[in-house]
Amino acid sequence: MLEILGKTNIDFMGKRKISFAFSGVMVVLGLLALVQIARGAANLGIDFAGGTAVQLKFEQPVRIDEARKALEANGLSNAELQEFGQDNKLLIRVKASTTIEEKTAERVMAVFAKEFPNNRFVVDSTTEIGPTIGKKLQEDALIAIVISFAGIILYIAARFELRFGVAAALATFHDVLAVLGAFYVLDKEITLLVVTALLTLAGYSLTDTVVVFDRIRENLRLRRRDTEEATINNAVNQVLSRTIVTSLTVVLVLVPLTLAGGEVLHDFSLALLWGVIFGTYSSVFVASPLLLMWPGSPGRLLKRA
Secondary structure, eight states, X not given: OOOSSOSOOOOSGGGHHHHHHHHHHHHHHHHHHHHHHHHXXXXXXXXHHOEEEEEEEESSOOOHHHHHHHHHHXXXXXXXXXXXXXXXXXXXXXXXXXXXXXXXXXXXXXHHHHHOTTSOEEEEEEEEEOHHHHHHHHHHHHXXXXXXXXXXXXXXXXXXXXXXXXXXXXXXXXXXXXXXXXXXXXXXXXXXXXXHHHHHHHHHHHHHHHHHHHHHHHHHHHOTTSOHXXXXXXXHXXXXXXXXXXXXXXXXXXXXXXXXXXXXXXXXXXXXXXXXXXXXXXXHHTHHHHHHTOSSSTTXXXXXX
16 A cells, blocks of 8 residues: 555644544534425535426437526526437426426427527427425435435444444534535535435445554454553554545546536535535544444453554
């Protein structure tokens, strides 16, 4: 493994009060976002808020930026567009809130007939997503997240101990809430694709945390005379280079994807990018200190070794 930092001796556990204060703010924002999502007050995408999806097939290619300008000029500024270049197809998704009097699908078709009179099209499909379906999708997304956290606790508890599982689950929950809170504060649209990014983030965060926990468990056997704080600090310092190299590798992919991946993938890649940053932070400053704070007598963490 590439040693970009060399041997370090940073007192991570000594900074846990500062890190917990920062994490507390992010968790509060995430919980606020959850409440607002449940109330329907957040910036929800068509998957959750309901709306209309129209897929059109044109005789000639249509530039997505020109299509977006045409929709914005006709009062459909909140439309989401996705192109399928080889087949000259365009998917237009419009949230229910933008619907005025006539049906949204008809408005969309009227716009393209007006703005692109020399480029005929046919309607491949039209889908209406009502508020009931949106509510069901919200519930399903929440269930998926809860199941993933339950799986994390069971997996880590079986591989290590219950306290490791709880610490890993809390750290992962922290990462998901941090990204969700950031999206809410910046008024980013929350869609099923963002939920997919959050679940992907949970897997990444767990992997990073397991690496740290593995080294902590190894040090419990090798450094029996050290205090709990020294044991955990030593373990985190030993895997710090590995953690940074892994995260930078992922970031190098996500940054260009976020900047140049197009509107459809932008929020997905942005959620993953923030998630990698928060996941790396939490494996060091959240999951590991939680082990140190586990209730019990002094030295409890070392008894298993």
